[in-house]
Amino acid sequence: MPNRPVSPRLIAALALVFAGNTATAANLPACTAVSGQKTAALVELYTSEGCNSCPPADRWLATTFPATAEGATTIPLAFHVDYWDRLGWKDRFATPQYTERQHQVMQATRGRFVYTPQVVIQGKDFPGWQGSARAAGAAIAAANTKPARAQITLGVAPQPGALAVNAKVDVANAADRNGATLYVALEESMLVSDVKAGENSGARLTHDHVVRVLRDAGTVDRNGAIVADLSLPLPKEAGKATTLVAFVQNRDTGDVLQALALPLTGGVCTIAR
Numbered sequence: 001m002p003n004r005p006v007s008p009r010l011i012a013a014l015a016l017v018f019a020g021n022t023a024t025a026a027n028l029p030a031c032t033a034v035s036g037q038k039t040a041a042l043v044e045l046y047t048s049e050g051c052n053s054c055p056p057a058d059r060w061l062a063t064t065f066p067a068t069a070e071g072a073t074t075i076p077l078a079f080h081v082d083y084w085d086r087l088g089w090k091d092r093f094a095t096p097q098y099t100e101r102q103h104q105v106m107q108a109t110r111g112r113f114v115y116t117p118q119v120v121i122q123g124k125d126f127p128g129w130q131g132s133a134r135a136a137g138a139a140i141a142a143a144n145t146k147p148a149r150a151q152i153t154l155g156v157a158p159q160p161g162a163l164a165v166n167a168k169v170d171v172a173n174a175a176d177r178n179g180a181t182l183y184v185a186l187e188e189s190m191l192v193s194d195v196k197a198g199e200n201s202g203a204r205l206t207h208d209h210v211v212r213v214l215r216d217a218g219t220v221d222r223n224g225a226i227v228a229d230l231s232l233p234l235p236k237e238a239g240k241a242t243t244l245v246a247f248v249q250n251r252d253t254g255d256v257l258q259a260l261a262l263p264l265t266g267g268v269c270t271i272a273r
Contacts, residue, residue: 031269033070033262035152040259041143042247043076043136044120045209046102049091050084052199057117060129062189062208064136068243068261073144075245075259076209077187081116089198092237093191093210101214108254123254143256149176150248150257156269163232163264167217167246171224171257179251182217182226188239210239219251241265 045061047054058078065076080094081102102114109125119129121139128135155166167184171177189208195201212235217228232244247259263269 031157031262032153032155033260034154035148035150035258035260036071037148038073039143039146039148039256040072040261041074041122041140042249042256042259043074043140044105045076045078046081046098046105046114046116046118046120047078047207048081048084048094048116049193049195049200049205050087050089050198051116054117055200055203055205057119057129058205058207062206065209067189067241068187068209068245068263070261070263072261074140075247075261077185077211077245078207078209079211079214080207081114083114084116084198087198089195089200092193093207093212097214098211104251105254108252120254122256123249148258149173150180152182152246152248152258152260154244154246154260154262156244156262156264159231161234163234163244165228165230165232165244167226167228167230169220169224169226169248171220171248174224176250176257177220177222177224179253180220180224180248180257181251182220182228183247183249184215184217184228184230184232185211185245185247186213186232186235186242187211187245188235188242190240191237208241212239220248 045057047058061076061078079098080091081099082094082096083099105120106114119126122143151170153168157164169182171180187209191207191210193205195203213232215230220226242264244262244264248257
């Protein structure tokens, strides 16, 4: 499949990002984003097309968080796990990497097993998502009131068939540095599957906030810093509302120090499809 073209306007706007630019946050190029002083809440859904109890959770994520804007106070991500594939339907969005991430969540939260659908807010299991919407809202609001414990800066530039990402992290408090790890994800919405087998056989499923690529960019150094240059491949099957997400999380406890979203459609940062 040919590489997807990138808007010339985007190329011009991003030329400074990877040219040694030392601009402050006030005059950064258009296609960068800097996290705020308060904590943005990270909401994770672990799901599968092979699980018949997962479509309601997929709809919950889509309707509760319809779009991820720059500077969003809530950042949703849907991780498709692969252990349901054994029932006869292979979820094309699932990877062993996301299953392993869910096992890491289990270990960090001292859970006894993994399950789907599972909602995780700020690294903590949140089984109450099916009840009152106010419960999830309260958990998110509690996170949003807390001062951020990491600052994240993202810049993005096009490559053939990929995105060149520059990410910088600063964790000011030495007590927060041990195990603080940067993750960078590419997520997309409005991805549709006609399921032919398994527990959802015959169903047409629509997925939002699907994680297409996830990279572990390493832990902070002794000074609380990370500078990472990454290349994220663009999926051959394009979704909509493509968004670059970065978050800093304690690798051992699952505690999320800060998260940041940079939408790549609908503005200057637009990848032409």
